[in-house]
Amino acid sequence: MPTYATLVDLADRDIQNAQDLATIWGDVRTEFEEQGADLRDSYAALGEHDFIILFETDDTEAAFKSALTLHRHGLEGQTMRIVDTADFSTVVDEI
Numbered sequence: 001m002p003t004y005a006t007l008v009d010l011a012d013r014d015i016q017n018a019q020d021l022a023t024i025w026g027d028v029r030t031e032f033e034e035q036g037a038d039l040r041d042s043y044a045a046l047g048e049h050d051f052i053i054l055f056e057t058d059d060t061e062a063a064f065k066s067a068l069t070l071h072r073h074g075l076e077g078q079t080m081r082i083v084d085t086a087d088f089s090t091v092v093d094e095i
Contacts, residue, residue, distance in 0.1 A: 001056040003040070003084075004063050006070060008051040008077040024073050035065040053077070 025042060032039045032055060041054040053070070057063045067079040 003056050003082050005082045006053040006077040006079040007049040008075045010050045031069045036062040037066040
């Protein structure tokens, strides 16, 4: 199953406390599941982005829907497909 990462910025989202944020993640996880995506991990990050989300989907359409779900919840982000480095080395060996 392809894996995707999203670098998330809270942008203009007004988060009052940690409980608000926990509610958002619960809603996002539920909607991801409804769209056929599995939210694997989420991390708070220091630096240019506020969070990193890792999720898996069966297809690109579900990945697009997942990215739109984040946007709908006020989580602006950049979503990209990622490949495990062990798998990547196999691809490079084939070239």
